[in-house]
Amino acid sequence: MSGHSKWHNIQGRKNAQDAKRGKIFQKISRELFMAARTGGSDPNNNPSLRLVMDKARAANMPKDNIKRALDKAEGGDTTQYDEVQYEGYGPAGIGVLVEALTDNKNRTSSDVRVAVTRHGGTMASAGAVSYMFDRKGYFVIEREGLDVDEDQMLEAVMEAGADDLQSSDDQFEIFTDPKDFSTVRDSLEEQGFHFSTAELTMVPQNTVAIPADKVETFQNMIDALEDNDDVQNVYTSAEWPDEPDED
Template sequence: MSGHSKWHNIQGRKNAQDAKRGKIFQKIAHDLYVAAKAGGVDPEMNASLRLVVEKAKAANMPKENIQRALDKASGAGGQKFEEVTYEGYGTAGVAILVETSTDNINRTVSSIRNSFKHFGGALGTTGSVAFQFDRKGYLVINRLDFPNLDEDTVLEAALEAGAEDVQTQADVFEIYTLPADFQTVEASLTDAGYQFEESEVTMIAQNPMSISEDDREKLDKLVDELEENEDVLAVYTTAN
């Protein structure tokens, strides 16, 4: 893994979004959906889902919002959703992946395409940017929560649990896993007493790129509009 910290990008987005309660609920709904799709909708049988449900309750997310995300993952109510990933480029050539879950592909692709156009981007073809990302399990331990925890201890515990890599930052430990190992690693470290600031299966840019402030502003507006789309689960970019 490169020395780039995904956490710094997450923090940057969080700082801009904390005032937007809907954004917080959307992120949790995405995590609920992903956890439920991977391990089932019963929190008692799915450790990853149980952790996200606890996060949802701590954020005072309405019960109906939680249930809606779980129903979407299970197909309850007869709705049939398809997972589709769209690829494109934003300002300054930044690669963008948009993960969606939709019951109407025509509606979704039209909306996604329009969002790209609004901010000078362009929707691409399948495979046009996906090769610039790696799917990884990602867990973050806040060092302030464990002030006496050292790098060697975390590295040993994570690798024994099946993690692929650990990166130490000033404020957090970042743990990376193969997607298939994510739930096992998360459950093992949780049982060992660790708590996570973030825990998800996500996309990691292989070579993050720096962009100007003007381009950043345009990119953020594009990402915001995409994230406001009810069909969108997550948006990933190669911007650093």
């Protein structure tokens, strides 16, 4: 178990702001639809659906939105979405992974390529970047209002069977093997903890500092990718500069 890491900064950049809530809900709805159509609409019998529903709850997605997505799947909608992964590089060889759910792979491939290359990046072949990342279960517990110190949280996390705890002033971040995601989630929930994030994610094995003169351009690349309706997740190996302190 370790202390605070740069992943907090990286993850903070990935999390959408309130202005993007509608788009987030739209993307999660697509995941709910696919999971329910593939394995049924009962999360107790469909682990993939339960995972997406955890993600929906962590994002404070309204129950009506969730119900509409499940009703759409149960209603026999035949829309077919394909899971596609794109790989590329930003400045200084920063790895970029893009996960998409699309009903038109040609359109999505073109849009992703434009977003990357227009902002100074390059596309890469399959496997060229993904090996730099590890799939992990990831949970965030906000510290505000939580009467638990780091030692107590470490004990809870170890009891749950997680791999790593990283802490900052405002939150605890917990990482686990993907196969242990459900077990760790259930154990921590039984201990009374609530998550602001609960998902499977890709964690870079090493990070690369963004050159100072490329930070804005790289952020614009990420924004352009995340703004695409077909793009579900964007992961990078970027080490973002610290936010300046406010007076």
